[in-house]
Amino acid sequence: MTSQLTAVLCRSSFDHQMAPKYNIQNHLQLFLFYIELVCIVCVLQLLHMSVFSQSFSPCGRYLAAGNNYGEIALFSLSAALSPDATVQSQKPVLTFTAHEGPVFTLISSDCHLLSAGNGEISAWSWTELIKKVTVSLNTQQPGKQHDLIIPEINAMIINPRDNSLVVGGGDNNVHILDLEHGVFKSVLQGHSDYIHCVSVREREADILSGSEDGAVRIWDSRMDQSVHCIEVYKYESCARPQYGKWISCVTTDSDWMLCGGGPSLSLWHLRSLSPTSIFPLTGCQRQAAFHQDMILAVGDGPFVSHCLLGGEVKAQIPCTPQSLNTLQLNTNSTEHRVLTAGGSSDHIEVFTNLSYRAFSLSF
């Protein structure tokens, strides 16, 4: 690289006295050099890419994935899963830059894709995205009225009861945005450190939030108050002091809750607020989900762990990225029922049968 550059420069300086016929050659070489540099930068970018969030479209045929460069890529699942799929069909049909910072969380409502990064929430219409029109419909900034520092937004979830968006971010509070009117309804304060993840309990009108301060708080969404506060690291069976006390994943099944992060991934019974099973997984789990009678968890380590509710790890399916950040199940479509997992790589693993990795989509 540098030797080529010096050679070009020397020749250009030497050729000033020579005939002007060398100028075209120099220009061409400089141009080629520039192209090579751009290629190398692209490759390096791909090497350092991490996928932070994923969301399936309401029709179930498209997957949107957000990475740490602020880009959202749209993949067509019907093309990738069809019998005559090529390498090209595993590439995105559309890639666009949604935010300046990383896209930490993506969520789909009935017809919109909501993405959030460093302090702003943008809404995109799915129909427009499928038509490859990337104009953001609406951009909201939570807490803009009160705070000068706009925090990063780590997690969003839609509460279907009252059609509101629950947002948790760096300012230690949970904000609730009314999706009908686009106005922030309320703020839930109580955590003493930033919030990693939020979840809603469907049967009761409860919101759960897990934060860096090691507490999982259960909020009543009607009264906007904290109902319970579970400090997971204080329970000896779950705590892993070598990893810390932060909670990075919270997910609930109305009666049961899975939470993990610094402490081990554990299953809690919410009525009695007691831990029932601890999963012996090494590393910190970043996302977990209930699926039929199993629990799927991803985190440190290049695999997706399948666990039973009793606490034993049934299987660990290997994947390409070294650690996984996000796991999504496509429940919106019956013929494209896939599990996708993305992490610290530009590849998104797709599982058609949960027992093995089928193929990878790449940015």
Added chain:
Amino acid sequence: MGAVTDDEVIRKRLLIDGDGAGDDRRINVLLKSFTKWCNSPGTPEEGFTQYQRMLGILAQCESSMGKTLMVYDMNLREMENYEKIYTNIEQNITSAHDKIAECKKEIQRAKRIRKNRQEYDALAKVIQQHPDRHETLKQLEALDKELMQLSHIKENVDAKLELRKKQFHVLLSTIQELQQTLENDEKSDNDDSQESPFLSVLFCKFSFGSTVFSKQHFKPSILHYVVL
């Protein structure tokens, strides 16, 4: 339209001709030999042999015709057989589809049941850590009994205390009254005559006893002292 049917006819004739191993040719030969035999001027034996030959050829033609008819029958029956098998297989396919759907539902149910069972187990584990309800109830009953006994004892002691207090109060008040009457007597006595030393000692003792009692000492020794 006419061209098509002509083609068809030509195709059919070619098929028959090519297939029949010369059946058509045999018929033509028979016809020709028949006309030759009719018109032949030869001897009767030759005519007879010719006649036999022709009968033989005729028989051959008839047998091949019979064969083709049988083959045709057989084909028809094969077709029927195949139709039957075809419908049978179709029915099997639909029933297999239904069974697969049933099994899928069963699997879903079984998975739900397994999930519920695992949830029960998990909760049971937590519950086991807590002590048995009967034991705790028994402990509670025993504690209740103890509590009742102790409260009984306390009541008794309280009642005794009250009684003693009242008795001593009565004693004290009578002592005070006696003291008063003695003082009065003394005063009236002193007015009349000199003081008696014995009475003054008694008076001191009474006053000492009453002050001791006012301080609520309940020792029986002091009681004896006062009586003295």
